[in-house]
Amino acid sequence: MSASALRIETYLWLAQRVSALILVICITVHIATMIIAVQGGLSSEEIIARIGGSKIWLSFYLVFVSSVAVHAPIGLKSIMREMSQIPTNRIDLLSILFSLIIGVLGIRAAFGLYGLGGA
Amino acid sequence: MSNDLINVSIWRGGEDGEYQTYQVPRLESQTVLDVVTYIQRELDPSLSYRFACRVGVCGSCAMTVNGKARWTCRTHVSKVAEGGQLTLDPLNSMPRVKDLVVDMETFFNKWADAKGSFKGDKTRDDALAYISPDDPKRKISSAGIECIGCGACYATCDVIKWNPDYLGPAALNRAWTLVNDERDVTGLERLAAVAGDNGCLGCHSQQGCVERCPKSLNPTGAIAGLKRETIKAVLKGELS
Numbered sequence: 001m002s003a004s005a006l007r008i009e010t011y012l013w014l015a016q017r018v019s020a021l022i023l024v025i026c027i028t029v030h031i032a033t034m035i036i037a038v039q040g041g042l043s044s045e046e047i048i049a050r051i052g053g054s055k056i057w058l059s060f061y062l063v064f065v066s067s068v069a070v071h072a073p074i075g076l077k078s079i080m081r082e083m084s085q086i087p088t089n090r091i092d093l094l095s096i097l098f099s100l101i102i103g104v105l106g107i108r109a110a111f112g113l114y115g116l117g118g119a
Numbered sequence: 120m121s122n123d124l125i126n127v128s129i130w131r132g133g134e135d136g137e138y139q140t141y142q143v144p145r146l147e148s149q150t151v152l153d154v155v156t157y158i159q160r161e162l163d164p165s166l167s168y169r170f171a172c173r174v175g176v177c178g179s180c181a182m183t184v185n186g187k188a189r190w191t192c193r194t195h196v197s198k199v200a201e202g203g204q205l206t207l208d209p210l211n212s213m214p215r216v217k218d219l220v221v222d223m224e225t226f227f228n229k230w231a232d233a234k235g236s237f238k239g240d241k242t243r244d245d246a247l248a249y250i251s252p253d254d255p256k257r258k259i260s261s262a263g264i265e266c267i268g269c270g271a272c273y274a275t276c277d278v279i280k281w282n283p284d285y286l287g288p289a290a291l292n293r294a295w296t297l298v299n300d301e302r303d304v305t306g307l308e309r310l311a312a313v314a315g316d317n318g319c320l321g322c323h324s325q326q327g328c329v330e331r332c333p334k335s336l337n338p339t340g341a342i343a344g345l346k347r348e349t350i351k352a353v354l355k356g357e358l359s
């Protein structure tokens with residue numbers, strides 16, 4: 001195998017582990033916030049009041065969705081390579097597409113919530 | 120079925136075939152290989168199987184025994200024949216030749232692909248290398264060196280079933296012993312050979328190979344070591 005292909009495989013492998021580490025932190029914060037926020041009922045006003053206009057929450061969710069956009073498609077690529085007959089170049093294309101969809105939708109949602117805020 | 124008979128179903132044929140059943144007298148301290156040998160000598164001389172040393176050294180007698188890859192010369196019937204039943208198949212993930220015999224060529228070619236042979240740079244006129252038995256790298260190397268090439272790990276590994284190009288636990292374990300052999304000069308060439316998804320990064324680390332290795336080796340640990348070293352080499356730009 002060519003050295004560049006080996007490099008790409010290695011970087012993807014590393015990217016998946018690093019993004020997993022970030023996700024552990026993000027998911028912990030996310031779930032903890034949900035549990036705290038849901039006390040006494042949940043309303044969209046309350047969510048917007050907390051997250052809307054907050055640069056800290058915006059940065060948090062941008063990091064969160066970017067990590068998902070890195071982590072999930074690499075895993076999907078491995079699963080498709082091992083479990084399906086789809087040709088490798090098509091798998092790579094599908095994974096990149098999947099990453100873009102998650103990334104674009106996630107970032108849009110994060111900015112959308114930010115924009116609803118008071119500031 | 121009487122208590123002093125074992126019911127033995129054996130795969131007959133190659134990729135296409137069927138099970139044939141034999142009744143074999145139960146003996147004390149009988150191994151699975153003894154059972155197969157009895158069948159071939161007393162009941163059916165057309166049965167093909169492979170063995171050589173009969174004492175757990177040569178690695179040629181591995182088969183699938185009641186669904187698990189085992190060395191048969193050191194597997195006692197009493198340990199594995201649940202309800203007096205033995206079902207014997209050839210090893211998984213290797214082309215079937217006939218009956219219990221598989222073609223191990225690809226398995227061993229992968230050792231060569233993983234740069235599994237020693238390459239030194241000393242001649243007979245040089246002094247012997249002195250490496251203390253306490254040397255940490257020597258200890259790592261020694262821990263994996265007793266592989267007998269039986270293929271039980273390889274036949275158990277799911278990743279090979281999914282990706283036939285994956286080098287597999289035995290070849291990667293071998294490479295790791297050489298990465299830690301200070302006399303060997305293959306260095307980065309070997310790391311490049313075992314890097315990537317068909318090499319160490321393909322391993323799922325679930326230790327099926329460790330579970331089945333009759334020599335109690337730890338190929339998963341060896342592969343984890345290779346992951347560390349190949350990633351370091353890639354980050355330093357050494358594999359380009």
Ligand code: SF4
Nearest residue numbers: 276322323325326328
């Ligand atoms: S730990 Fe790795 S090499 Fe061992 S059986 Fe699992 S995938 Fe195969």
Ligand code: SF4
Nearest residue numbers: 266267269270272332
């Ligand atoms: S690592 Fe163990 S199971 Fe695998 S070939 Fe060597 S001795 Fe057999």
Ligand code: FES
Nearest residue numbers: 173177178180192
């Ligand atoms: S016959 Fe040699 S290891 Fe079993």
